[in-house]
Amino acid sequence: xxxxxxxxxxxxxxxxxxxxxxxxxxxxxxxxxxxxxxxxxxxxxxxxxxxxxxxxxxxxxxxxxxxxxxxxxxxxxxxxxxxxxxxxxxxxxxxxxxxxxxxxxxx
Amino acid sequence: xxxxxxxxxxxxxxxxxxxxxxxxxxxxxxxxxxxxxxxxxxxxxxxxxxxxxxxxxxxxxxxxxxxxxxxxxxxxxxxxxxxxxxxxxxxxxxxxxxxxxxxxxxxxxxxxxxxxxxxxxxxx
Numbered sequence: 001x002x003x004x005x006x007x008x009x010x011x012x013x014x015x016x017x018x019x020x021x022x023x024x025x026x027x028x029x030x031x032x033x034x035x036x037x038x039x040x041x042x043x044x045x046x047x048x049x050x051x052x053x054x055x056x057x058x059x060x061x062x063x064x065x066x067x068x069x070x071x072x073x074x075x076x077x078x079x080x081x082x083x084x085x086x087x088x089x090x091x092x093x094x095x096x097x098x099x100x101x102x103x104x105x106x107x
Numbered sequence: 108x109x110x111x112x113x114x115x116x117x118x119x120x121x122x123x124x125x126x127x128x129x130x131x132x133x134x135x136x137x138x139x140x141x142x143x144x145x146x147x148x149x150x151x152x153x154x155x156x157x158x159x160x161x162x163x164x165x166x167x168x169x170x171x172x173x174x175x176x177x178x179x180x181x182x183x184x185x186x187x188x189x190x191x192x193x194x195x196x197x198x199x200x201x202x203x204x205x206x207x208x209x210x211x212x213x214x215x216x217x218x219x220x221x222x223x224x225x226x227x228x229x230x231x
Contacts, residue, residue: 001170034217043203043221044154050215087154091207091215095169098154 002026002090006099012107019075021102023088028068032092035064035073038101039084047086048073078104109134111204111222119198119229125191129204129222136185137163142207142216143187145178147200148224155200159207160187194229201226 003026013019023033031051036044046055048064051071061076075082083106088099115127129143136143144159158168163180177190191198201224209216 032215036218043205043224044218045221046217046219049217049219050213055219089154089218091217094167095171096156096216098156100153 001095002029002093002097004088004090004097004099006086006088006102008102009100010103010105012105013078014107015080016077017107019078019082019104021073021086021088021104023066023071023073023099025069025071025090025092029090029092031067032090033064033066033071034089034091035062036087036089037082037084038087044087075104080106109206109220111206111220113202113204113222113225115225115227117226117228119194119227120231121195121229122193125189125194125198125202125227125229127189127202127204127225127227129187129189131185131187131206134206136180136187137182140209140211142167142209143178143180144205144207144218145189146203146205146218146221148203149200157189157191157202196229199227199229 005024007022033051035048038044052064063074085101085103110132112130119125142159145157160166160178166178168176175192180187203224204222205218206220207216207218
């Protein structure tokens with residue numbers, strides 16, 4: 001299985017800060033990398049697919065980049081509704097695997 | 108906009124079989140390009156893919172669970188189901204059903220629609 005490792009595991013940010021989350025794959029996954037947001041008690045929500053494509057309806061302050069083994073999710077100006085846990089997921093090979101999550105908390 | 112809703116018992120005894128159903132609305136489960144999926148999340152933990160079924164007949168399972176999992180589709184009811192046999196306390200989790208879309212030109216798939224999740228506790 002391909003291992004996905006996110007860093008940091010958690011971070012504190014103030015409203016308006018730029019937030020960057022990194023996801024590393026244990027082998028090259030091209031751009032088969034997707035990002036999800038999960039709020040407490042809710043199902044995950046797709047934010048970014050194919051490393052950098054914004055899912056319909058997702059605010060443009062979210063962006064993704066990377067290829068191969070290293071990827072980033074950036075929130076350009078974090079808003080109160082963005083405080084949540086973020087997961088990356090690879091679909092390069094089966095089984096699809098998720099990172100362990102990055103919790104974004106209010107400073 | 109497709110919507111998914113899980114249903115099934117919230118409590119299962121050890122060694123028994125966990126059975127859940129996902130009802131799909133707003134779209135047809137017979138759509139040939141979608142993967143109908145089950146994903147679980149242990150309390151306070153990350154996400155684990157259980158398996159999915161493609162084109163109503165081709166299931167794929169996580170090797171770690173393959174010997175105990177069956178995913179099937181009922182196209183007449185627009186539902187798909189999960190059966191997980193010989194459960195233990197380690198199978199206590201929130202179970203989500205989800206749709207993975209796989210656009211032809213992408214060579215990839217991602218989970219774009221999720222049910223709200225249902226907590227299944229394994230306990231005697």
